[in-house]
Amino acid sequence: MRGMMTFISGGVRSGKSSFAERLLVEGADQTDGRLVYIASGRAVDQEMQERIDQHKTDRADESWLTIEQPVALEEVLPFIEPGDYVLWDCLTTWLANEMYEEIEHTYCVHVEACMRKKATQLMGTVAAISEKAAQFVIVSNEVLDELPSVYEETRMYSEWIGLLHQALVAVADDAIEMDSGMPLYWKREGQVAMR
Template sequence: MGGKLTFISGGVRSGKSAYAEKLLVEGAATAEGRLVYIASGRAVDEEMRQRIEQHQLDRADVCWTTIEQSVDLEEVLPFIQPNDFVLWDCLTTWLANELYMEQNNTYCIHIKGCMEKKTARLYETVAAIREKASHFIIVSNEVLDEPASTYDETRKYCEWIGQLHQHIVKLADDAIEMDCGLPLYWKKEGQVAVR
């Protein structure tokens, strides 16, 4: 089955990335493993550029191998080694990037079957990283607490992120929701938490 898979979601600035980093740094120190950070963010505006810089500063004290991969997550597979402690930040950014990848002058979101192929490939990639790594953590934003959007593309995005979250949580050993810097475990080592 491979290594451990952890899914961490939460709102913007909820502490999910910092908590994921802490878990992996502690695990890697104990097992003498390599820390790998897969970054899916792209500096498309000033706010995103500043957030990326802040994440880089937050990791500066620890030796991370960083892989910039905004789309086509499967391309990281040759770089993942046994005993790696891998953080992918984040699923929601990857989804937006993939939905708006152009194919023949049309975005994937408008092409029938396009995202189905991409998500099938994603699930295979998640399984392959998990098989190689000691611990693989996937971070994602919780965007489904807001009322349903009136915009068709936003609704499609929400549908996709909901499907991705549910599928990955089924696969995960641990599922954590960050709230105000506190981890709420909804699933731990195959057990669903009762709240």
Template sequence: MSGKLTFISGGVRSGKSAYAEKLLIKGAITAESRLVYIASGRAVDEEMKKRIEKHQLDRAEQAWTTIEQPANLYEALPFIQQNDFVLWDCLTTWLANELYTKQDGQFCIQLDGCMENKAKQMLETVDEIRKKSAHLVIVSNEVLDEFPSPYKETKKYSEWIGRLHQKLVALSDDAIEMDYGLPQYWKREGQVAVR
């Protein structure tokens, strides 16, 4: 039997990570289970370094087991234990990392079929994590509300994040969009929310 899957998206600083952490902490305390944080961020610049440090400080009070996994999500599988409460933060960072990994001397974004294979593998890994965990929460940034970009690679990124959001929401038990620190449930326990 698979564990619960919750998908949370929202804009930058919308409170999505904090809300995801609260959901999992409450469940893990009740179940007396382990908290696991799969981190996709890379400290590539000073701003990202500060954001990572803030997330680490936010989690310091709880005993989170952190798995640094900026790409190749499947490599995190051996570290997930039965009935873990798992947070993967975040899909958008993972996608950028994967699109710009090199394969045969080129970036994945430049190769036909490359991202299709990575997306398939990621979705299979999410399914495997669900089979082990009690609850998996996936966090993603809402970037599709922004003005369309004239740049080819940015358009490709937007297309991919849109596809992945749709696939993950379809698989999810709950789908939440965060605005101003408030959760808007678009899907709850298999039901589409009516607004």
């Protein structure tokens, strides 16, 4: 039976990760389930290292199995067990990593159909994790409120975020937008919120 899938988006420092962690810890406590944290961040600079360290500190009180997976999310599948409570943080970091994966002396973003292939693989992986996990929470940054960029690659990045957000929300049970630490449910257990 497919587990519960939740998609959480929001701006930087909106409380997405801590809210996602609380959701999963509460679920795991009720069933004595295992907590799994899939981390897609790479420590490319001091600020990112500090954010990664803070996330680790925030999770220190719980026994999370952490899987560092900046690209190729499908590689986590052998490590996910039935009944796990899985957090993937985050889609936007993974997307940037995948766009700039080197392929044929260039980046994926410049190779015809490379990103479509990665998006298809991602959706298959999300479905496979959802089939195994009791609960699967995906965190993503909301960057689409900005004006369109003058830079082509930034526009492509925004377009892919938008497409992936729509695809993930379509298959999610819950879709939540975080704002100042408060969750706004746009979709709850398959029902779209009416506004």
